[in-house]
Each structure stands twice: as structure tokens, then as C-alpha cells.
Amino acid sequence: MSKTEHTPGPWSIHHTEPRSGEVAVVYCTTTGYVNICGASDREWSNSINDANAHLIAAAPDLYEAAYEALEDMQAVRHSCGTYELQGTVEKLTAALAKARGEATP
Helix, strand or coil: CCCCCCCCCCEEEEEEECCCCEEEEEEEECCEEEEEEEECCCCCCHHHHHHHHHHHHCHHHHHHHHHHHHHHHHHHHHHHCCCCCHHHHHHHHHHHHHHCCCCCC
8 A cells, every 4th residue: 555644544433422513533542542533513413523524434444445446447457458447547546645645636
């Protein structure tokens, strides 16, 4: 996998105050938790905060899956000489670069 600087997964969701809409995405360590991201916007409903937290918690897994899919698509494209996947390859390349904080092509 391409070198990344993010906190490794898995990340999980912790409800900081039940029914308040406050959630945090955390990384569990042997000594406790590291807060990745918190959401306490009272303007949003609990379901929106939960949906955002689930998406953020899935980020390390999504990055790994996208990276592996990109490698597979590039291998198929090069071995078969097909460029049908070019648009998808470009989108994955840009998304992975964005996740690493790099300028997108």
C-alpha cells in the first residue's frame, strides 16, 4: 500500500453523550482511545452525525480497498491493453492522492 501518515485502523464510533447527537470516531490503543474526529453540531440530527461518523470510521478500510482496486485495474489495463477503466483509474488515483494530502492530478 502507498505510504500514508494517518492513524491506522480500525477506527470505531463512540457516542460521547447518548441522545445528544455528539459522537466521536476513535482509534483504540492498549492504553485507551485516540480521538480521530468529533461531531457535536447541534444543527444536525443524530442520524446525520451517526452517518458522518460511520463514513469517517470506514476511511482506513476504504483507503486500503481503493488502493488494492487501483492496483488490480492498472494490472488488467496493462496486460489486456484496454483503456475502458481509464476514468475509474483516474478517479481512484485522485481520491487516494486527496486522502494523502497531495495535490490531485
